[in-house]
Amino acid sequence: VELDHTGFEHHMLKEIYEQPDALTNTLRGRLREGSDKVTLGGLSLIARELPRTERMLLMGCGTAWHAGLIGEYLFEELAGIPCEVEYASELRYRNPIVLKNTLAVAVSQSGETADTLAALREVQTRGARVLGVVNTVGSTIARETDAGVYLHVGPEIGVASTKAFTAQVAVLAMMALDLGRRRHLSPERTVALAEELMTIPDKIRTALDLDDEVKALAEKLVERDNWLYLGRGVNFPAALEGALKLKEISYIHAEGLPAAEMKHGPIALIDDGMPVVVIAPQDHTYEKVLSNIEEVKSRKGRVIAVVSEGDTEVCRIADECLYVPKTEPLLSPLVTSVPLQLLAYHCAVLRGLDVDKPRNLAKSVTVE
Ligand code: G6P
Secondary structure: OOOOOOOOOOHHHHHHHHHHHHHHHHHOOOOOOOOOOOOOHHHHHHOOOHHHOOEEEEEEOHHHHHHHHHHHHHHHHHHOOOEEEEEHHHHOOOOOOOOOOEEEEEEEOOOOOHHHHHHHHHHHHOOOEEEEEEOOOOOHHHHHOOEEEEOOOOOOOOOOOOHHHHHHHHHHHHHHHHHHHHOOOOHHHHHHHHHHHHHHHHHHHHHHOOHHHHHHHHHHHOOOOEEEEEEOOOHHHHHHHHHHHHHHHHOOEEEEEEHHHHHHOHHHHOOOOOEEEEEEOOOOOHHHHHHHHHHHHOOOOEEEEEEEOOOOOHHHHOOEEEEEOOOOHHHOHHHHHHHHHHHHHHHHHHOOOOOOOOOOOOOOOOOO
Protein backbone atom coordinates (compact mmCIF):
# COMPACT_ATOMS: atom_id res chain seq x y z
CA VAL A 1 0.00 0.00 0.00
CA GLU A 2 1.29 3.42 -0.97
CA LEU A 3 0.76 6.20 1.53
CA ASP A 4 0.65 9.79 0.39
CA HIS A 5 2.66 12.40 2.28
CA THR A 6 -0.17 12.89 4.78
CA GLY A 7 -0.14 9.24 5.80
CA PHE A 8 -3.55 8.30 4.41
CA GLU A 9 -3.92 5.28 2.17
CA HIS A 10 -6.47 6.96 -0.06
CA HIS A 11 -7.56 10.44 -1.01
CA MET A 12 -11.08 9.58 0.04
CA LEU A 13 -10.02 8.72 3.58
CA LYS A 14 -7.89 11.84 3.77
CA GLU A 15 -10.83 13.94 2.60
CA ILE A 16 -13.18 12.31 5.12
CA TYR A 17 -10.69 13.17 7.87
CA GLU A 18 -10.19 16.68 6.53
CA GLN A 19 -13.83 17.56 7.13
CA PRO A 20 -13.42 19.32 10.50
CA ASP A 21 -10.78 21.65 9.04
CA ALA A 22 -12.51 21.94 5.69
CA LEU A 23 -15.78 23.00 7.31
CA THR A 24 -13.96 25.45 9.54
CA ASN A 25 -12.72 27.06 6.33
CA THR A 26 -16.22 27.02 4.85
CA LEU A 27 -17.61 28.86 7.88
CA ARG A 28 -14.68 31.20 8.48
CA GLY A 29 -15.53 34.89 8.36
CA ARG A 30 -19.13 34.13 7.52
CA LEU A 31 -20.56 33.53 11.01
CA ARG A 32 -19.68 35.05 14.36
CA GLU A 33 -20.45 34.07 17.97
CA GLY A 34 -23.45 35.95 19.28
CA SER A 35 -24.25 37.51 15.91
CA ASP A 36 -27.35 37.07 13.77
CA LYS A 37 -25.48 38.32 10.73
CA VAL A 38 -24.35 35.91 8.05
CA THR A 39 -21.63 37.43 5.89
CA LEU A 40 -21.71 35.88 2.43
CA GLY A 41 -19.55 38.26 0.41
CA GLY A 42 -20.34 36.48 -2.86
CA LEU A 43 -24.00 37.43 -2.52
CA SER A 44 -23.42 41.12 -1.78
CA LEU A 45 -24.08 42.23 -5.36
CA ILE A 46 -27.60 40.85 -5.29
CA ALA A 47 -28.24 41.27 -1.54
CA ARG A 48 -30.97 43.86 -2.07
CA GLU A 49 -32.98 41.49 -4.24
CA LEU A 50 -32.83 38.55 -1.84
CA PRO A 51 -35.79 39.48 0.40
CA ARG A 52 -38.03 39.50 -2.69
CA THR A 53 -37.39 35.81 -3.38
CA GLU A 54 -40.69 33.97 -3.77
CA ARG A 55 -39.48 30.63 -4.98
CA MET A 56 -36.26 28.64 -4.99
CA LEU A 57 -34.98 26.06 -7.40
CA LEU A 58 -31.93 23.97 -6.54
CA MET A 59 -30.14 22.05 -9.29
CA GLY A 60 -27.36 19.51 -9.24
CA CYS A 61 -26.28 15.94 -9.99
CA GLY A 62 -25.27 13.03 -7.79
CA THR A 63 -24.02 14.06 -4.37
CA ALA A 64 -24.66 17.73 -5.10
CA TRP A 65 -28.33 16.89 -5.72
CA HIS A 66 -28.47 15.19 -2.32
CA ALA A 67 -27.05 18.33 -0.68
CA GLY A 68 -29.76 20.26 -2.54
CA LEU A 69 -32.45 18.00 -1.08
CA ILE A 70 -31.23 18.89 2.42
CA GLY A 71 -31.21 22.54 1.31
CA GLU A 72 -34.91 22.25 0.49
CA TYR A 73 -35.72 21.50 4.14
CA LEU A 74 -33.48 24.34 5.27
CA PHE A 75 -34.88 27.01 2.94
CA GLU A 76 -38.48 26.06 3.62
CA GLU A 77 -38.02 25.81 7.37
CA LEU A 78 -35.75 28.79 8.00
CA ALA A 79 -36.63 31.19 5.19
CA GLY A 80 -40.22 30.12 4.52
CA ILE A 81 -39.57 30.03 0.78
CA PRO A 82 -41.10 27.23 -1.31
CA CYS A 83 -38.25 25.29 -2.77
CA GLU A 84 -37.87 22.65 -5.45
CA VAL A 85 -34.86 20.46 -6.10
CA GLU A 86 -34.23 19.16 -9.57
CA TYR A 87 -31.85 16.77 -11.19
CA ALA A 88 -30.10 19.14 -13.59
CA SER A 89 -30.24 16.46 -16.30
CA GLU A 90 -34.04 16.30 -16.08
CA LEU A 91 -34.71 19.99 -15.67
CA ARG A 92 -32.87 20.91 -18.84
CA TYR A 93 -34.98 18.69 -21.06
CA ARG A 94 -38.29 19.84 -19.62
CA ASN A 95 -40.09 23.05 -20.19
CA PRO A 96 -39.36 24.40 -16.71
CA ILE A 97 -41.72 27.05 -15.44
CA VAL A 98 -39.78 29.89 -13.92
CA LEU A 99 -42.05 32.29 -12.05
CA LYS A 100 -40.90 35.81 -11.28
CA ASN A 101 -38.59 36.29 -8.29
CA THR A 102 -37.19 32.79 -8.58
CA LEU A 103 -33.77 32.26 -7.09
CA ALA A 104 -32.07 29.25 -8.64
CA VAL A 105 -29.00 27.64 -7.10
CA ALA A 106 -26.58 25.45 -9.04
CA VAL A 107 -24.78 23.13 -6.61
CA SER A 108 -21.55 21.62 -7.95
CA GLN A 109 -18.22 20.62 -6.48
CA SER A 110 -16.32 20.90 -9.77
CA GLY A 111 -18.31 23.73 -11.29
CA GLU A 112 -17.96 21.92 -14.63
CA THR A 113 -20.75 19.32 -14.71
CA ALA A 114 -22.31 19.63 -18.17
CA ASP A 115 -25.90 18.94 -17.10
CA THR A 116 -25.77 21.42 -14.23
CA LEU A 117 -24.31 24.07 -16.50
CA ALA A 118 -26.99 23.49 -19.14
CA ALA A 119 -29.76 23.64 -16.52
CA LEU A 120 -28.48 26.91 -15.12
CA ARG A 121 -28.32 28.44 -18.60
CA GLU A 122 -31.85 27.27 -19.27
CA VAL A 123 -33.38 28.85 -16.15
CA GLN A 124 -31.26 31.96 -16.57
CA THR A 125 -32.74 32.62 -20.00
CA ARG A 126 -36.17 32.16 -18.44
CA GLY A 127 -35.51 34.98 -16.01
CA ALA A 128 -34.25 33.29 -12.85
CA ARG A 129 -31.41 34.75 -10.81
CA VAL A 130 -28.83 31.99 -10.61
CA LEU A 131 -26.43 31.48 -7.74
CA GLY A 132 -23.59 29.01 -7.56
CA VAL A 133 -22.60 26.83 -4.63
CA VAL A 134 -19.30 25.67 -6.05
CA ASN A 135 -15.93 24.49 -4.80
CA THR A 136 -13.67 25.18 -7.75
CA VAL A 137 -12.78 28.85 -7.95
CA GLY A 138 -13.04 30.24 -11.47
CA SER A 139 -14.88 27.19 -12.83
CA THR A 140 -17.46 27.58 -15.60
CA ILE A 141 -20.45 27.48 -13.26
CA ALA A 142 -18.79 29.98 -10.94
CA ARG A 143 -18.25 32.31 -13.90
CA GLU A 144 -21.71 31.96 -15.42
CA THR A 145 -23.76 32.47 -12.27
CA ASP A 146 -24.89 35.93 -11.12
CA ALA A 147 -23.44 35.47 -7.64
CA GLY A 148 -22.48 32.64 -5.37
CA VAL A 149 -20.82 31.14 -2.35
CA TYR A 150 -17.65 29.09 -2.59
CA LEU A 151 -17.15 25.98 -0.45
CA HIS A 152 -13.45 26.68 0.25
CA VAL A 153 -12.65 23.06 1.10
CA GLY A 154 -9.63 22.72 -1.17
CA PRO A 155 -9.35 20.26 -4.05
CA GLU A 156 -11.36 17.06 -3.74
CA ILE A 157 -9.57 14.23 -5.54
CA GLY A 158 -11.46 11.07 -4.54
CA VAL A 159 -14.24 10.40 -7.04
CA ALA A 160 -16.71 9.79 -4.21
CA SER A 161 -17.53 13.21 -2.85
CA THR A 162 -17.21 13.62 0.93
CA LYS A 163 -15.92 16.96 2.22
CA ALA A 164 -17.61 18.81 -0.65
CA PHE A 165 -20.95 17.27 0.39
CA THR A 166 -20.78 18.42 4.01
CA ALA A 167 -19.55 21.84 2.89
CA GLN A 168 -22.42 22.16 0.38
CA VAL A 169 -24.87 21.44 3.20
CA ALA A 170 -23.12 23.99 5.45
CA VAL A 171 -23.23 26.66 2.73
CA LEU A 172 -26.90 26.01 2.02
CA ALA A 173 -27.56 26.27 5.77
CA MET A 174 -25.80 29.65 5.90
CA MET A 175 -27.74 30.85 2.86
CA ALA A 176 -31.01 29.71 4.46
CA LEU A 177 -30.09 31.59 7.64
CA ASP A 178 -29.18 34.69 5.64
CA LEU A 179 -32.42 34.61 3.62
CA GLY A 180 -34.41 33.71 6.71
CA ARG A 181 -32.97 36.62 8.68
CA ARG A 182 -33.85 39.01 5.85
CA ARG A 183 -37.43 37.74 6.11
CA HIS A 184 -39.05 36.34 9.25
CA LEU A 185 -36.45 34.32 11.12
CA SER A 186 -35.93 35.73 14.62
CA PRO A 187 -32.49 37.03 15.63
CA GLU A 188 -32.47 34.56 18.56
CA ARG A 189 -33.06 31.50 16.39
CA THR A 190 -30.55 32.77 13.83
CA VAL A 191 -27.88 33.17 16.51
CA ALA A 192 -28.66 29.76 18.00
CA LEU A 193 -28.38 28.02 14.62
CA ALA A 194 -25.26 29.96 13.60
CA GLU A 195 -23.55 29.03 16.86
CA GLU A 196 -24.59 25.41 16.48
CA LEU A 197 -23.20 25.39 12.94
CA MET A 198 -19.89 26.60 14.37
CA THR A 199 -19.76 23.54 16.67
CA ILE A 200 -20.15 21.11 13.75
CA PRO A 201 -16.42 20.78 12.93
CA ASP A 202 -15.80 19.49 16.47
CA LYS A 203 -18.79 17.19 16.32
CA ILE A 204 -17.50 15.73 13.06
CA ARG A 205 -14.13 15.24 14.75
CA THR A 206 -15.88 13.22 17.46
CA ALA A 207 -17.83 11.22 14.84
CA LEU A 208 -14.51 10.32 13.16
CA ASP A 209 -13.56 8.45 16.35
CA LEU A 210 -16.05 5.81 15.19
CA ASP A 211 -13.62 4.74 12.49
CA ASP A 212 -12.44 1.50 14.15
CA GLU A 213 -15.96 0.54 15.14
CA VAL A 214 -17.21 1.18 11.61
CA LYS A 215 -14.35 -0.88 10.18
CA ALA A 216 -15.25 -3.81 12.43
CA LEU A 217 -18.84 -3.47 11.30
CA ALA A 218 -17.80 -3.42 7.64
CA GLU A 219 -15.90 -6.68 8.23
CA LYS A 220 -19.14 -8.32 9.38
CA LEU A 221 -21.31 -6.98 6.57
CA VAL A 222 -19.08 -6.70 3.53
CA GLU A 223 -20.27 -9.95 1.94
CA ARG A 224 -23.86 -8.77 1.75
CA ASP A 225 -24.88 -7.63 -1.73
CA ASN A 226 -28.07 -5.69 -1.00
CA TRP A 227 -28.52 -2.95 1.55
CA LEU A 228 -31.15 -0.41 2.50
CA TYR A 229 -30.57 3.03 3.99
CA LEU A 230 -33.45 4.71 5.77
CA GLY A 231 -33.94 8.17 7.21
CA ARG A 232 -36.63 10.78 7.64
CA GLY A 233 -36.72 14.54 7.15
CA VAL A 234 -33.26 15.95 6.49
CA ASN A 235 -31.82 12.50 7.09
CA PHE A 236 -33.71 11.04 4.14
CA PRO A 237 -31.26 12.74 1.74
CA ALA A 238 -28.47 11.65 4.11
CA ALA A 239 -29.71 8.07 3.58
CA LEU A 240 -29.65 8.56 -0.20
CA GLU A 241 -26.10 9.85 0.08
CA GLY A 242 -25.01 6.96 2.32
CA ALA A 243 -26.39 4.49 -0.21
CA LEU A 244 -24.73 6.30 -3.11
CA LYS A 245 -21.32 6.15 -1.38
CA LEU A 246 -21.68 2.38 -0.96
CA LYS A 247 -22.73 1.88 -4.60
CA GLU A 248 -20.02 4.13 -6.02
CA ILE A 249 -16.98 2.63 -4.41
CA SER A 250 -18.00 -0.82 -3.08
CA TYR A 251 -20.21 -1.85 -6.02
CA ILE A 252 -22.73 -3.06 -3.47
CA HIS A 253 -26.34 -2.51 -4.37
CA ALA A 254 -27.93 -0.09 -1.93
CA GLU A 255 -31.10 1.90 -1.93
CA GLY A 256 -31.89 4.98 0.14
CA LEU A 257 -35.46 5.59 1.21
CA PRO A 258 -37.57 7.80 3.41
CA ALA A 259 -38.15 5.31 6.27
CA ALA A 260 -41.94 5.53 5.99
CA GLU A 261 -41.92 4.58 2.30
CA MET A 262 -40.43 1.19 3.08
CA LYS A 263 -43.86 -0.25 3.76
CA HIS A 264 -45.05 0.71 0.27
CA GLY A 265 -42.88 -1.84 -1.49
CA PRO A 266 -39.22 -2.11 -0.53
CA ILE A 267 -40.06 -3.96 2.70
CA ALA A 268 -40.63 -7.00 0.48
CA LEU A 269 -36.86 -7.11 -0.08
CA ILE A 270 -35.98 -7.61 3.57
CA ASP A 271 -34.81 -11.10 4.36
CA ASP A 272 -32.67 -12.77 6.98
CA GLY A 273 -29.67 -10.59 7.78
CA MET A 274 -30.16 -7.93 5.13
CA PRO A 275 -28.24 -4.83 6.29
CA VAL A 276 -30.61 -1.93 6.90
CA VAL A 277 -28.84 1.27 7.91
CA VAL A 278 -31.22 3.55 9.80
CA ILE A 279 -30.39 7.16 10.60
CA ALA A 280 -32.25 7.88 13.82
CA PRO A 281 -31.16 11.01 15.70
CA GLN A 282 -33.54 12.37 18.31
CA ASP A 283 -35.78 14.71 16.35
CA HIS A 284 -39.54 14.96 15.80
CA THR A 285 -39.50 11.80 13.67
CA TYR A 286 -37.72 9.68 16.29
CA GLU A 287 -40.74 7.69 17.51
CA LYS A 288 -41.78 6.95 13.94
CA VAL A 289 -38.30 5.77 13.03
CA LEU A 290 -38.36 3.49 16.06
CA SER A 291 -41.42 1.75 14.70
CA ASN A 292 -39.79 1.54 11.26
CA ILE A 293 -36.87 -0.24 12.94
CA GLU A 294 -39.28 -2.67 14.57
CA GLU A 295 -40.79 -3.43 11.17
CA VAL A 296 -37.33 -4.29 9.85
CA LYS A 297 -36.47 -6.41 12.89
CA SER A 298 -39.68 -8.42 12.66
CA ARG A 299 -38.61 -9.40 9.11
CA LYS A 300 -35.17 -10.44 10.39
CA GLY A 301 -33.31 -7.53 8.79
CA ARG A 302 -30.07 -6.50 10.45
CA VAL A 303 -30.37 -2.95 11.72
CA ILE A 304 -27.34 -0.69 11.87
CA ALA A 305 -28.52 2.52 13.51
CA VAL A 306 -26.85 5.92 13.56
CA VAL A 307 -28.13 7.49 16.77
CA SER A 308 -27.51 10.46 19.04
CA GLU A 309 -25.15 10.09 21.99
CA GLY A 310 -27.11 9.01 25.04
CA ASP A 311 -29.77 7.17 23.04
CA THR A 312 -31.19 4.24 24.97
CA GLU A 313 -34.23 3.21 22.96
CA VAL A 314 -33.01 2.48 19.44
CA CYS A 315 -29.98 0.57 20.68
CA ARG A 316 -32.25 -1.84 22.56
CA ILE A 317 -33.70 -3.11 19.28
CA ALA A 318 -31.03 -2.35 16.69
CA ASP A 319 -28.26 -4.90 16.07
CA GLU A 320 -25.54 -2.28 15.94
CA CYS A 321 -25.51 1.33 17.08
CA LEU A 322 -23.15 4.08 16.00
CA TYR A 323 -23.34 7.05 18.38
CA VAL A 324 -22.77 10.55 17.01
CA PRO A 325 -22.85 13.87 18.90
CA LYS A 326 -26.23 15.55 19.28
CA THR A 327 -26.90 18.63 17.24
CA GLU A 328 -29.78 20.77 16.04
CA PRO A 329 -32.00 18.36 14.04
CA LEU A 330 -31.85 20.47 10.86
CA LEU A 331 -28.06 20.27 10.85
CA SER A 332 -27.80 16.60 11.82
CA PRO A 333 -26.88 15.25 8.33
CA LEU A 334 -23.54 17.04 8.74
CA VAL A 335 -22.75 14.59 11.52
CA THR A 336 -24.77 11.46 10.65
CA SER A 337 -23.17 11.33 7.17
CA VAL A 338 -19.68 10.80 8.56
CA PRO A 339 -19.98 7.16 9.76
CA LEU A 340 -21.76 6.35 6.49
CA GLN A 341 -18.82 7.69 4.48
CA LEU A 342 -16.48 5.54 6.59
CA LEU A 343 -18.71 2.49 6.16
CA ALA A 344 -18.61 2.75 2.37
CA TYR A 345 -14.87 3.36 2.49
CA HIS A 346 -14.10 0.28 4.60
CA CYS A 347 -16.38 -1.98 2.54
CA ALA A 348 -14.56 -0.90 -0.63
CA VAL A 349 -11.13 -1.49 0.91
CA LEU A 350 -12.18 -4.90 2.22
CA ARG A 351 -13.42 -5.83 -1.24
CA GLY A 352 -10.02 -4.84 -2.61
CA LEU A 353 -11.40 -2.11 -4.86
CA ASP A 354 -9.88 1.07 -6.20
CA VAL A 355 -11.43 3.49 -3.75
CA ASP A 356 -10.29 6.71 -5.38
CA LYS A 357 -10.97 5.66 -8.96
CA PRO A 358 -14.04 3.43 -9.01
CA ARG A 359 -14.90 1.74 -12.30
CA ASN A 360 -17.13 3.56 -14.78
CA LEU A 361 -17.13 6.83 -12.83
CA ALA A 362 -15.45 10.18 -13.41
CA LYS A 363 -14.83 12.93 -10.89
CA SER A 364 -16.37 15.47 -13.13
CA VAL A 365 -18.82 14.60 -15.91
CA THR A 366 -18.40 17.18 -18.63
CA VAL A 367 -20.30 15.21 -21.24
CA GLU A 368 -24.07 15.05 -21.50
C1 G6P B 1 -19.97 12.93 -10.85
C2 G6P B 1 -19.24 12.48 -9.59
C3 G6P B 1 -20.15 12.62 -8.37
C4 G6P B 1 -20.68 14.03 -8.27
C5 G6P B 1 -21.39 14.46 -9.55
C6 G6P B 1 -21.68 15.96 -9.56
O1 G6P B 1 -20.95 12.01 -11.18
O2 G6P B 1 -18.81 11.14 -9.73
O3 G6P B 1 -19.42 12.30 -7.20
O4 G6P B 1 -21.53 14.16 -7.18
O5 G6P B 1 -20.57 14.22 -10.68
O6 G6P B 1 -20.46 16.65 -9.60
P1 G6P B 1 -20.30 18.16 -9.28
O7 G6P B 1 -18.86 18.47 -9.56
O8 G6P B 1 -21.23 18.91 -10.19
O9 G6P B 1 -20.66 18.36 -7.85
